[in-house]
Amino acid sequence: MAPEALAAMQPWLGGIDSGGGWANPHSAHSGGRKAAAAVEFAREGVTALMPAGGRLVFTSGATEAINLGLRGVLGSHKPRCRIVTIVTEHAAVRDTCFWLERQGFTLDLLPVGNDGIVDLDVARAAVGSETALVAAMLVNNEIGVIQPIAALADIAHNAGALLLCDAVQGFGRLPIPDAADMVAVSAHKIHGPKGIGALWIRDGINVEPLIHGGGQEQGLRSGTLSPALCAGFGAAARLAAVRVDADAAHVAILRKVALALFADWQVNGSLDHRYEGNLNLRRDGLDVARLLSDVRSVAFSAGSACASGSGRPSHVLTALGLSADQVRSSIRLGFGRYTTVDEIERAAHLINQAALDQFG
Template identity: 75%
Template structure:
């Protein structure tokens, strides 16, 4: 008999595919019955035009959750979208050469900013306090007349903390700089900054398919292509789009918009249940300014590597999925001021639409039992 599937509590790494997204994708995957759903959406014949129409329906579904007066550019994922946003706007911002970001940003932002620094741009990384929040006075002092771009994450992928991105976007606007928001963990769940100039998102974090993301760009923002070639995607992203991936992304966005209030209430219930069950654990990051579906917890004396190895009945993370296996301590938890031993005793639990209260209760029992056997 096969072992039961583990309880899945790693929603920040990826989310289960929504049935609505799978259904939307199926006509565009093609079959052997004479259908042409697999047609190239950039072809001029009727089959290509039908595929292109499906792409545009998806674009509108995704854009309906964005601020007004902008366009959605499909990419291969959020990392590409963030690179396009960071690197694509700087030429038009000359002679401004300064980039401002936050110490707890995703590696897709931090590493790209560090590379841009080697290309002659000035980088200013804002610290966070013990709750993971940036100080707006420090941000205001850093954002000056030489600032080209500010990049900030809406919801942190490791600790779930919600940054004051609306205020940061307004500071950027006042200084004549552009504001890029990494909304991967917040799109469809948390209010987006209406003053943002660029917003990066990913399908598989909202119950859509992997392999597709998008960059929303405000009208009037000049952007250079990151990938050169045929210029299929609005002249900015070369390569053939997948109608199936676009359709799945669009359907996932439509469901997220329709279910936003119900999803938020359900996730808040799961969070409250988890907090009551993980008595004696400490929460990393602010509880007041936080997306409810992310709990980053620590227990003194816990060896998380051993816990992950011993506890196969629950799928959870020791930190960011993007840094797993690197051997490096979490830069996010380190930025909060936690010493290495506390960083190593932290776990991340992520849950959402398809998680049940029963799963939270069973997972808490398993994790607590395994932890007690380590720490006594």
């Protein structure tokens, strides 16, 4: 977590005798009003990174935000009953779409090329008068590939449909396309606290709540907000806005170093249309399960953390056309603001040495 985000949270974690930070932001007394002001200040910080002309609803994370966007908007778009998304989407989108399919909606999964990018002509053919919603990631969570969100939004709008953008991996790093109708984000991806995210909703779009109760969060998300989590999210967003250029330059250096150190590996997905803080690498014949066991001092993975332990091969890498053996020979590396060149170099040495040991 960014030190600035942690510092912003501290006043809201204490008891009544420590300055009033424990107050309920939905209460009318002075402590509640003070907490509510902190929540709104945080909302302004996050909203500043979004397109103009919308409102921001705090959620428990991007998964809830995606569910709210997908499930909450479809009721107002009857009789349209078709959802279009991309085969490489995060499980929060895929599994929600599969659930909606069981409720009677029609689902189209768009394929990607071996670079991980959707074909716009295929998308254009799939989106029609029955389409209610198109859902697409800005940056893929496994391979870092950037999808053409603005073009997909144009396709959706030309057919009278909406576009939901899962911007979790790109938020605070890349501009959010102005054409998106809904945008889901999560605080911990920009060095904020875990357990809070948000859904940005363009003005004029009707969304039905998933969680019913007191109607605290603009009538769309009942439940008491945490001023501490909101404050941390807002501080992280403001910091990301200030540091966006410096962070991008730092990450570019890290990627250049990493690519040189992993010259014997192949990159999965497009190298040109990609967030530079992600490298998904493959070394054919490698046993990645063994590699993870042999290199426990390095935090890297064989795929999405959300699918860790499931035993299922990565649906993202499979969609690129990789064989099961190639998928099992792939690793994912992520680096960002607080990663150093020294850490990249030490990690690469340990991973490469363990790989060489496997090949004898």
